[in-house]
Amino acid sequence: MSNERMNNVIILHLLLLFVLTIVSQASHAHYSLGKEKVTHFHFFFRERPSGDHPTTVLVAKPKDTIMNASNPLPFGAVYVLDVPLTEGLDPNSKVVGQAQGLAVSVGQDKLMVAFMVDCGFTSGEFNGSSISAFSRNPILETNHREIAIVGGRGKFRMARGFAELHTVTATANVVVVEYNVTIFHYE
Structure with missing residues (x-):
């Protein structure tokens, strides 16, 4: 066998060994996460955009933009x-967590926000865990819209899924959105 051919055989064997090592490690990582599970749960997002203690605050706006009731979320x-x-x-119902993050107005022709939020749970079965959403949120579609769940912590490590949103109340003082969440994660 020529030296060139021998080198090619060695290279092929090394590539095969490399691929088998990667596949073996990926397979082992899958099993070390535990069994995949589907969880469904429900909560209400209770936003106060105005008043003494607003829960949503404008931190940046486009230059020369006028903010008013007809244009509360200008592009940018x-x-x-x-x-x-x-x-x-009920406004007095038990607080089960906090949603913390950003909403950026991204629609030039239609009111749309890019929603980046981590929902951290502070009580109940999911205490200490969180889910993370990063998605378009067409907030004027009050009856039904969907956002993507792209990650999580704690019991929701490696989470992926979706949340179906329904706006229950939308006034200048309060916005209440119902969340029905379906996520796939590892126990």
Whole structure:
């Protein structure tokens, strides 16, 4: 066998060994995460955009933009949020967590936000865990819209899934959005 051919055989064997090592490690990583599980849960996002203690605050807006009731989210506006999550619709229902993140107005022709938020749970079965959403949120579609769940922590490590949103109340003082969440994660 020529030296060139021998080198090619060695290279092929090394590539095969490399591929088998990667596949073996990926397979082992899958099993070390545990069994994949589907979880469904429900909560309410209770936003206060105005008043003494707003939960959503404008932190940046486009130059020379006029903010008013007819244009509350002009293209390019950036809001930071820290919104309580409650287990029920009643304003006095138990707080089960906080949604913290950003909402950026990204629609030039239609009101649309890019929504980047981590929902951290502070009580109940999911205490200490969180889910993370990063998605378009067509907020004027009040009856039904969907956002992507792209990650999580704690019990929701490696989460992926979706949340179906329904706006229950939308006034200048309060916005309440119902979340029905379906996620795939590892136990």
